[in-house]
Amino acid sequence: MSSFNLADVFEAHADAFPDRPAARCGDRSVTFGQLDRRATQLAHYWQSQGIGPEDHIGLVLYNSIAYLECMLAAWKIRARTINVNYRYVADELRYVFDNAGMVAVICEPDLAGEVAAARTDTVRLVMEVGPDFEAAVASGSPERDFAPRSEEDLFILYTGGTTGMPRGVMWQHKDLFFAALQGGNPGGEPIPDSDALTAQMKENGDGIHIVAAPPLIHGSSQLACWIALFNGGFTALVPGRSFDAEALWQLVDETEGHTLNIVGDAMALPLVDALEANPGRWNLSSLLVVASAGAVLSGTAREKLEALLPGAMCLNNFGSSETGHQGAAFYEDGKPIWIMDDRHTVVLDDENRIAATGVVGRLARFGHIPLGYYGDPEKTARTFVTGADGRRYVIPGDMACYAEDGTIEFLGRGAACINSGGEKVYAEEVEEALKSHPHVFDAVVVGVPDDRWGQRVEAVITARTDAPDAGAILVHCRDHVAGYKVPKAVHVVTDLHRQPSGKPNYKWARDHAIAQNSEG
Numbered sequence: 001m002s003s004f005n006l007a008d009v010f011e012a013h014a015d016a017f018p019d020r021p022a023a024r025c026g027d028r029s030v031t032f033g034q035l036d037r038r039a040t041q042l043a044h045y046w047q048s049q050g051i052g053p054e055d056h057i058g059l060v061l062y063n064s065i066a067y068l069e070c071m072l073a074a075w076k077i078r079a080r081t082i083n084v085n086y087r088y089v090a091d092e093l094r095y096v097f098d099n100a101g102m103v104a105v106i107c108e109p110d111l112a113g114e115v116a117a118a119r120t121d122t123v124r125l126v127m128e129v130g131p132d133f134e135a136a137v138a139s140g141s142p143e144r145d146f147a148p149r150s151e152e153d154l155f156i157l158y159t160g161g162t163t164g165m166p167r168g169v170m171w172q173h174k175d176l177f178f179a180a181l182q183g184g185n186p187g188g189e190p191i192p193d194s195d196a197l198t199a200q201m202k203e204n205g206d207g208i209h210i211v212a213a214p215p216l217i218h219g220s221s222q223l224a225c226w227i228a229l230f231n232g233g234f235t236a237l238v239p240g241r242s243f244d245a246e247a248l249w250q251l252v253d254e255t256e257g258h259t260l261n262i263v264g265d266a267m268a269l270p271l272v273d274a275l276e277a278n279p280g281r282w283n284l285s286s287l288l289v290v291a292s293a294g295a296v297l298s299g300t301a302r303e304k305l306e307a308l309l310p311g312a313m314c315l316n317n318f319g320s321s322e323t324g325h326q327g328a329a330f331y332e333d334g335k336p337i338w339i340m341d342d343r344h345t346v347v348l349d350d351e352n353r354i355a356a357t358g359v360v361g362r363l364a365r366f367g368h369i370p371l372g373y374y375g376d377p378e379k380t381a382r383t384f385v386t387g388a389d390g391r392r393y394v395i396p397g398d399m400a401c402y403a404e405d406g407t408i409e410f411l412g413r414g415a416a417c418i419n420s421g422g423e424k425v426y427a428e429e430v431e432e433a434l435k436s437h438p439h440v441f442d443a444v445v446v447g448v449p450d451d452r453w454g455q456r457v458e459a460v461i462t463a464r465t466d467a468p469d470a471g472a473i474l475v476h477c478r479d480h481v482a483g484y485k486v487p488k489a490v491h492v493v494t495d496l497h498r499q500p501s502g503k504p505n506y507k508w509a510r511d512h513a514i515a516q517n518s519e520g
Contacts, residue, residue, distance in 0.1 A: 041140030180324030207233025263422030
């Protein structure tokens, strides 16, 4: 029987072309057969530790082949991996460990101290990548004697996005395959039969080569990697925790990458700088597409990239952890041409009806969509709704409208969220950290324009003392939230404007911060 369980599909691929290169990260490369065998052994080790169906395994890891092995191993035993931001401090880690009910955590050795400090009662196993991890893999059986799996098994992707504190988006495997992994045929019609998929992938040579720039802690990078692999292709990653533009171009050169997946200007501008500083250093003739997901690529960055890469097209991809891929924009004469998945994407008005032409509404998806948020029925009910036509929709918070020709025009992110270098910062979380300092009375956190990061985090506060020490406040904040969330500036005011309802007036605070920066 044809199945779109992700482990089943990958195993079929590994059997069909075991010696085909699958992934590279740093000095390590694996074939489909090698990746499948090691994941099988790791899955058996986890089973020996009492881990099984519906259990959650946290990955506090940098980019590595081990990350992919862990994901595949979990699918094999019907467990679920949970992506955890390695920049989190102990308080943030503890929240995710508790929220997800994790039974195991796999981490980097240099992050083991934070993991230990955050460990909750449910976590039975902590493994560090390195010798212990390798010993565990070696101890596991390579036999695929697992129980039957289902295409309704869950894949959980944690997102901070515009949804507040991190929440797990619950995808059934089949829905994820068609909505987020593009049905095994990126840019074309999905392949509706998994047996036919493997047969076609065997015939198509070595598939699409995707070089994923973001860390695997983010959904856009995970999905990019598995899009390549389920297409019978190849994926490549730069190892470690820091972005390195020169290393990324070297990787595109060496792997003959077809698509480069990035996150907005925070990655695009250093990539431009590296190309301008090193003319002719890399052979990038294989590159066809530079695709930004998670943050919009500005016109300036896009134009520079396209001038430096005349054979490549730059795209802004649209979608979210809750919707998967919804569409893209390419550009002619600087103007966006919107290509939306109009088979499953619509614009809804405030009454959850299909919006009239020109009426700004909310971008929504139906068909293959998630079940909701793990352990959060209230947020699920707000984000996943039944439309006036009786269909079930997911509404992630993006704004759009129908143009006169019936196409969908994307307008921007609707929810209040700061996107700094591809990292999404939830303002209330940072505000809570600031207000826990004894000298801070009230605080509003906003994103202000930044040439490199797109937005940077700044705070507007009222103080309990005449001369608050901004440096001390920021040091305090750093103890409660990850570094990228800590405000780059603190602006002290005597009256922090709020809406009549008591909600923060983010527009006023943002305007004030921008004005203060201009005066300073």
